[in-house]
Amino acid sequence: MARLKTLGPGSLAAILKRLLDILYYLLWAALGVASLVTLLIFAVGIYGVTGIGPSLPPELRDLLQMSVVVALPFAIFGLVALTFIVHKLRNVADTLVQGDPFVPENAGHLRSIALAILAYQLTSYAAHGVLGLLLTLFGRPVESGVSLTPEFSVNLGAWFAVLALFVLSEVFREGTRLREEQKLTI
Amino acid sequence: MPIQVSLDRMLLERRMSLTELCDRVGITMANLSILKTGKAKAVRFSTLEALCRELDCQPGDLLSFVDDPDEDAERS
Known part of the structure; x- marks a missing residue:
């Protein structure tokens, strides 16, 4: 059986690149849908207050007032x-x-x-903080059917990933410098 | 780079072409050009040895240090 190359065209890297391409376009699609839903929620909000704007079917209006509404801005930021x-x-x-x-x-x-x-990570902490503050000030919004509780948890995996990536980037920088020097060593 | 390579002068004095030196030393034309134009970051002792042997000279005849105030200012 022929061994799969690591680098170059037709290699493992090329397959990885193709998978990342697919994921990238899927993420753009998800971002588009999430933005559209946010716009609809905004439109429903304006319609609810002023009575001006597009009238949506009642089922869609109910759907837009459910738990997804609270998480949507954060989900959009996460998608970005x-x-x-x-x-x-x-x-x-x-x-x-x-x-x-x-x-x-x-x-x-x-x-x-x-x-x-x-x-x-920092935005996630800030979002949880703001949510906690709002819940403390205004109480739980039971009428929307969402059980909101302020939670705080530290994602150690993400923090280690941040540290590891910073270290790796420095290793890459130094490696690149050394290779450049090697290239210009006669 | 304050280190200057006087390969041009050495070749001229010996009426030797760069291609001929490449063949005799066993270095590619591209690498010898990098050395000649002062773009090289380092020279291996083995390369220096081969150049000195073929050009019948001392390392000091090929390399010289010329202080560049502009570069000093850039570095600090």
């Missing part, structure tokens, strides 16, 4: 962060397909991924 991370991973995979991953840009890509995870 994930799309950005997948985009950067595609860039890294692209250099693998070209057969030369030790380029200075990849150190920057890894650092960007680390920063995106960091931003996502």
Whole structure:
């Protein structure tokens, strides 16, 4: 059986790149749907207050007032962060397909991924904090049928990933510098 | 780079072409051009040895240090 190559066209990296491409476009589709739903919720809100705007079927209106409403802004931010991370991973995979991953840009890509995870984590804490504050101030919104409880949990895996990616990006930067020096050693 | 390579002068004095030196030393034309144009970051002792042997000279005849105030300022 022929062994699958690691780098270059038709390699494992090319398959990985293709999978990341599919995931990237799926994420864009999900982001589009989530944005559309947010717009509809906004429209329903305006219609509810002013009576002006598009009138939606009652089933759809009920659906839009359910638990999904609360989580949607955060889900959109999560999708944006994930799309950005997948985009950067595609860039890294692209250099693998070209057969030369030790380029200075990849150190920057890894650092960007680390920063995106960091931003996502910090926003998650901020969102939980705001939610907790709102629940303390206004009480639980039982009428919407959502059981909201302020929770705080630290995702250690994500924090370790951030640290590991920062270290890896520095290793990449130094590796690239050494390779450049090696290339110019006669 | 404050280290200057005077390969051009050495070749001229010996009436030797760059291609001939490449063949005699066993270095590619691309690498010797990098050395000649001062873009090289480092020179292996084995390369220096081969160059000195073929050009019949000392390492000091090939390399010289010329202080560049602009580069010093950039570095600090």
